[in-house]
Structure formats: C-alpha cells, structure tokens
Amino acid sequence: MSFQLVKEIFLDNWPMYLRGAGMTIVISVISTILGAIIGLLIGVVRTIPESATRGKRVILKVVNTIFSAYVEYFRGTPMIVQAMVIYYGSALLFDIHLNRFVAAIIIVSINTGAYMAEIVRGGITSIDEGQFEAASAIGMTHFQSMFNIILPQVIRNILPATANEFVINIKDTSVLNVIGVTELFFQTKSITGNNFKFFESYFIASGIYLLMTFTITRILRHFEKRLDGPQNYDLVGNQMQV
C-alpha cells in the first residue's frame, strides 16, 4: 500500500466518507439515547413492588413477562437478523414501508434498549434498599423515590455502560448496510465499487471509526467527572443567612 494512494482515495471520496460518518453518528446518538430511555422505563416498571390489589398484580405480571420476552429476543439474536426481520416484516405483515433511516433508528434503539434494561435493573438493585425505605418513610411513592432519589444515582452508575453501548452502536450500525442505510460502511462499499481498491478504502473507514469511538469515549469520561461534582465542600459560615 502506498500512503499516496490512501491519500488520493480520501481526497477523491471525502464527501462520501463524511456523509457516511455523519449518518453513523446520528443513528448511534439518537439510538443510544432512545435505548437508554427504554431501558430506564423498563427498569422502573420492573422494580415496582408487588401491589396489594389483585388486578394491579396481574397487569404488572403480564407487562413484566412481555418485557422479559423482549429483552431475551433482542439480546439473543444478531442485530443484522433483527434488521431484516423488522425492515421486511413491517412491510409484509403490517404494510408499513419504513423509511430506511427511521428503520435504522428503530432497530438500533430497541436493540440497545434490551441491553440497557438489564444494565438499569442492575443499577437500581445496586442502590441500597435503605434509601428506598428512607424515601418511603418520608411519604414518597414508588415513582417519587425513583425520580428524585434512585434514578439520579442509577443514571450516574450506568453512564460507563451507556458509553460502552454507544461505542458498540457506532461499530454495529455497519450491519445496517443490509437494509441500505447509507452509513459509513455502506458508503465505503460504494466507493470500492468504483475504484476496486478494497484495502485502502476500508483502511480509511477503519481510521474514521476509530476516531469516532475514541472521541466519544473521551467526551463521556469528561462528562462523568463533571457529574460527580467537587471533591470537597465548603463549610458555611455562621454569618450567612439562608
């Protein structure tokens, strides 16, 4: 390989690479956020304590069974297959012809949601029971304690795992080329269709993937630090009136 050739290919095709990378990032960002929200919602519902009334108990049981099936299916099958099933299935079974971009978001989001649901559950159960009890003892409902006390801590705790999902999503969106989403892998494939320089063209793509995942990791780590707040606190002087 000559460095010259790599440079030439990049200069000839950079708008396509850029569009592909942009598409990859947009899909990954939106889907990771949506997936995290799905995971949080499922996590909150799954940890609702057993209700005293029979009707509510049954509803909760049904809902939780559906959630479990969802998590099992999407964690237990490859995303490339899920993409095919959802994209062609929605057309065949429900006569919904999804826009490829929308389909991509849906697929990656619900796939991420399945992983995040488990991560969130772990995050909630890792918060000591005592804080739940203290919240109940001052009269908070399950949802009040969740939103004011538990979830802020869960979100902080699952941030590293979410960052990890994000990185995985950047890489795994490449499978979406099977349904024709114009992300980075798809664009690279198109480029090689014209120049037949497979190695050099994909080498550039790998560099762009690495640049994206590396940058994202750094940004999120910085964000984690900021969330933790200062290490020290100031004593409030006697003279200060609140």
Place this chain on the structure above:
Amino acid sequence: MERVLDIQSLRKSFGNNEVLKNINFSVDKGEVVCIIGSSGSGKSTLLRCINLLEKPDGGKIIYNGRNILESNINVYEYRTRLGMVFQQFNLFNNLNVLNNCTVGQIKVLGRSREEAEEIAMKYLKVVGMDKYINAKPRQLSGGQKQRVAIARALAMEPDVMLFDEPTSALDPEMVGEVLKVMKELAEMGLTMLVVTHEMGFAKEVSDRVVFMDKGVIAEEGEPEQIFNNPIQERTREFLRSTLQAV
C-alpha cells in the same frame, strides 16, 4: 393526656416465624418511650410495622383516633406524620445535606423551596449540622450523617419520631453527639419512640421503658422500676447480661 399512637393486638410473621405476637402499648403526646430487648426480639419489626414499611398481619394501629390499617387510609400521608431514623442513616446519596432535608418537604408536602430551606436550616441548627449544608453524605462521618438524618425527619415536622437503634452503627466516639441531640429533642417535648441498646440513655431520658422478649412485651414501666426493680425474671436476666457486656 392526648394519645398519639395506640397499638392493639399487633401481629406479624415472616413465613412461619412469628416475630410479633399480640403487641399492645401506646404512646402519648410528648412522651419518650424506649424499647429495649435482646437481638431478634422483634423491636425493629415493631417500628417498621408502625410506619407500614412492613405490613402487619393483624391487630390495630390507632393513630390520632383512627385505625391506619383500614384500607381507606392514605398510607403516604400517614407516613409523613411519623419521622423515622434508621440504624444505617440511609441518607440520599445524590443530594447534599440541605437537599436531603428539603426534598421530602417539597415533593411530598408541597412546600415552596424557600419555606423548605428555612425549615431545614432550623432543624439542621438543632442537630448542629447547619454549617455542612453543601456536603454530600459520603463526605460526612457516621455521627454527622445520623444527625442529618434526624434533621431530615424533623423537617417534615412529624407528630412522632421513631428511632431504630440510631447509634448502633456508630464508632464509640460518635455515639455521644447523637445521644446528646436526642436528649435535647426529648427536652423540647418531642414525642419519641426509641429502640436502643443504650441503657444509660433509656434510664435517663425516657418516661417509660418497654422490654420486649421473643415477640411479646414482657414488661413495661417507668425507667426507675424497670432498671432497679424489674418484676419479670427475664427482664432481670436481660439487664444482667447487657449491663455486664458494657
């Protein structure tokens, strides 16, 4: 005397382990009642049943004349009328000291932030933690955490304060600061129900001592009588072993 809590024939089992068997006792306004007894006798379970963290199997809990075990009672509102202090402090780790004391007032009682902060500061002063409002729980010592937990409960301005061994998880040198605060609260006329292994505190501060043994109230009376002249053999036995251990 105004009766705040009246516990009648309260029962609670975990599986086939009968932890509370027919408990009867009451707390009047302004009274300080200490519950003593050996480990596993059901003291924590009793407190947890009173604020419904555990669901009693039977009996009545009459609060200000109403049985709160009836189904039409708003449990959440009832719980705001009782302040609970736990052995393990259980502060909210995501919130600083001030917000630990305001979150319940704002979210549950619907007070404005200003009012909630003013009330929180008042009680943080009582426990001597008003200088630490910006600290997070992980930055405090055990004794400081417990004092904040007491302020958090007080800030809801409950009718009764329940304490479940508030000093048992503390290093010995921090026990004093928490007991001192509790003694001040007792002198302020607060109604308190305290599970404790601190016999000195029970003797000095309480109006009445309840001795629990194996799920029943074995003996109850004024501290003078319980500590100096216990009627029951098992009370004597318990006091002998605990006072020896210290």
